[in-house]
Each structure stands twice: as C-alpha cells, then as structure tokens.
Amino acid sequence: MSAPAPAFRxxxxxxxxxxxxxxxxxxxxxxxxxxxxxxxxxxxFVMNSLMGGGELPWQRVINAQGRVSTHKLGFGDxxxxxxxxxxxxxxxxxxxxxxxxxxxPEEAAPSAPEPLL
DNA sequence: GTCGTGACCAGGC
DNA sequence: AGCCTGGCCACGA
Numbered sequence: 433m434s435a436p437a438p439a440f441r442x443x444x445x446x447x448x449x450x451x452x453x454x455x456x457x458x459x460x461x462x463x464x465x466x467x468x469x470x471x472x473x474x475x476x477f478v479m480n481s482l483m484g485g486g487e488l489p490w491q492r493v494i495n496a497q498g499r500v501s502t503h504k505l506g507f508g509d510x511x512x513x514x515x516x517x518x519x520x521x522x523x524x525x526x527x528x529x530x531x532x533x534x535x536x537p538e539e540a541a542p543s544a545p546e547p548l549l
Numbered sequence: 550g551t552c553g554t555g556a557c558c559a560g561g562c
Numbered sequence: 563a564g565c566c567t568g569g570c571c572a573c574g575a
Contacts, residue, residue, distance in 0.1 A: 440572060459557055463571085472557040474572045479556055481573085493556080501556040508556085525563095554574090562566085 440466050441478045447537065448479075451492040454519045455535030456528065458496045465540050476501065491515055498527040 438446075443466040451457055459479075460472035468474065479490050491514040495501045500515075502508035512522055522528050 463557085468571065470558085470569085471571045473555055473570070474557090476556040477554085477571095477573065490556090495556080496558060503556095505556060511556090552575095555572100558568105558570085560567090562564105 440468055440471065440474060441481070443467065444475050444478045445482075445488060448488055448490060448493055450537060451489055451535055453489075454533070456492045456494050456515070456520065456530070456533050457535055458494060458530070459501075460496050461534070461536075462493065465537065472496075480505075492518075494528070496530075498530045498533075500526070 444462045447457065447462050447465055458472075459475040460469075462475040463469060463471040466475070475493070479493055482488055482490055491511045494511075500508045500511045502511050512526065515528070516522065520528050520533060
C-alpha cells in the first residue's frame with residue numbers, strides 16, 4: 433500500500449472502539465498494540481484530544497494500576513460511573529481487577545505466537 | 550524543523 | 563500503604 437500507515441492516534445482509537453462492554457484496556461497496552469511500546473503517555477494524549485467527544489468508549493481506557501486517570505481532569509467520577517454501569521467493580525481504593533477485566537483483541541492475544549501482522 | 554508537554558509506567562524510599 | 567523521580571514517544575504550536 434503506498435498509503436502511509438495510519439497515525440498512532442487513529443490506531444489507538446480503533447482499538448478503543450473495539451473494547452467490549454464491561455472490559456477495559458490500559459494506556460500502555462493501547463500503545464503496545466498500536467505498535468509503540470512505551471508510548472503510554474501518547475495513548476492518554478490521544479484520549480485527551482477526544483475529551484469524551486464522540487461515540488468512542490474512552491471510559492474503558494484506564495491506567496496500568498487499574499484506576500481511572502481522569503480524576504484530576506474533573507470527569508473521572510463520570511468514568512467510574514460509566515464503567516460501574518457496565519458491571520465493572522471498583523474497590524475502596526478505586527481500583528478494579530485488571531487480571532479479570534483487561535481485554536485483548538484476538539489478533540493480539542497475549543498467548544498468541546505471533547506478535548502482530 | 551525545534552521545543553514543550555502529557556488521561557503513563559516502573560522502580561525505589 | 564503512599565509519594566517522588568526518570569524515561570519513554572507522539573502531537574500541537
């Protein structure tokens with residue numbers, strides 16, 4: 433394809449759009465699947481650009497600590513509420529069980545022998 | 550083209 | 563348990 437590879441931003445958004453209800457993904461994970469391991473901050477920067485605007489389930493994106501990183505932005509409470517509405521349970525520390533809720537696309541399953549296409 | 554910034558991550562105290 | 567530091571890479575002006 434002579435067309436340039438999709439921007440990191442679009443790549444992340446595509447992944448977020450595929451997160452099923454009741455599941456979550458971490459920023460580092462999005463960056464990894466987007467082809468830029470270590471670019472977790474950028475994944476967050478991409479979400480910040482959306483600012484909750486659009487049909488994208490940005491609420492399902494949380495940090496590696498299993499906690500929402502939007503508290504200081506002002507709408508973190510809304511994110512937790514939306515996730516709780518999907519069945520996600522947060523403990524007293526505001527953290528959820530990533531080992532159970534973290535979702536991986538089939539083409540990038542952690543157990544898959546092939547890393548990416 | 551360069552600089553600064555950020556919804557992070559991991560390690561150490 | 564919580565708090566601080568350094569490092570990482572892409573996007574906007």
